[in-house]
Amino acid sequence: MRIHGLALLAVAALSAPRPLPTLTFSDPISTLTVLPGETVRLEAMDRRWSWTAPPTPGLYPIRVVSEDQRDSMTIQAFVLVPYSELRGEYLHGYRIGHYPAQALRGLDLYRPPAGFIEVTPENADAFVSPHFQLKQFVCKQAGGYPKYIVLNAQLVQRLEKLLALVNASGYSASTFYVMSGYRTPAYNHAIGNVLYSRHTFGSAADIFIDEDHDGQMDDLNGDGRSDERDARVLYDLFDGPQSGGGLGKYAPTEAHGPFVHVDLRDRRARW
Structure with a gap:
């Protein structure tokens, strides 16, 4: 495509x-x-x-x-490629998996998506907002092109607002490193995440600032290290009185560095 x-x-x-x-x-x-x-x-x-x-x-x-x-x-x-084109777990050869048969608490935001954005080498670099590109939200699962994702435009808008807040607060960030954006239900299940993860609905992102491009959170608090305290800096910035949805901070592990999770959901949640 x-x-x-x-x-x-x-x-x-x-x-x-x-x-x-x-x-x-x-x-x-x-x-x-x-x-x-x-x-x-x-x-x-x-x-x-x-x-x-x-x-x-x-x-x-x-x-x-x-x-x-x-x-x-x-x-x-x-x-979009309509959801109805799914055949079993696969969409045009790309594994999606199965969405839950019933929406969580009957909410529309937990129903299967209407369709999927087809990501190709030709459109992967396209900007979906002033500071974010389509390829930043692609699922990490193995497989070539075309790939398919769900992307909630309101999530991108929220990330833009948070990025503006970061820069207005004295930090330098040209974009966020999106460690995890969309996850297919198949990939989400493989890594042991919850059934109704907002990632599978294109409404969540695990992010950090990485202006030196080393794949790790930058040292935001100036202590010479990249650790949970840097994630806390972002968490505290994002957790304003008007901020809804989900917000969580994570310490580094052997698999990843520190990061902050942001999502769109029907209620305020913090962890």
Whole structure:
């Protein structure tokens, strides 16, 4: 699968509104996931329009240009491979595994995803937000391309806000190292994680700052070491009074260094 050409939209010439829920975009780069043929109503640069996804899964960047041509933004529209194309545990040869038959506590956020983003060598480097790329969220399980992931755009938005908070607090971070993003249910089971892990729904990330690119958390507290106290620095920054969802800090082990877990869930959880 390849990246399809930019759809250039002059804001002054957008189509008439339709009675659909409106998805609003304001960042220079944002992510949209839709099923083939699905029509969505979009808002950007003070204008609204309807867009119908092509029938073929892939990445369809939509570049929106302001009426005066001075500003622009890109909506990275990923047309999903529908969940219905799963055959047993496999999607086009890539092992996904099985999602739980029943949603946890009957909540929609624990139901199987509508579909999967197909990741290829051509689109893996695509930015899904100003500071994060698609490849950062790919599952670690073995296997070649194409790979398939679930990615909740709200998770990416939250990571962008946390990254801005880190830099505003005096630390330097061009992005977060995503140690674990999406996990297929098969991989999640293989590493012994819980059945309803938010990772399997594309709504969790295990992250740390790694500006020296050594694969370990940077020394954030200045004590000359990379340990749980550096994870505590991030944890304390992220744990504001308005922060919801899940947040956890982890000490280093033989398998990994210190990191912080961030997820989207229906309730506040801390550990």
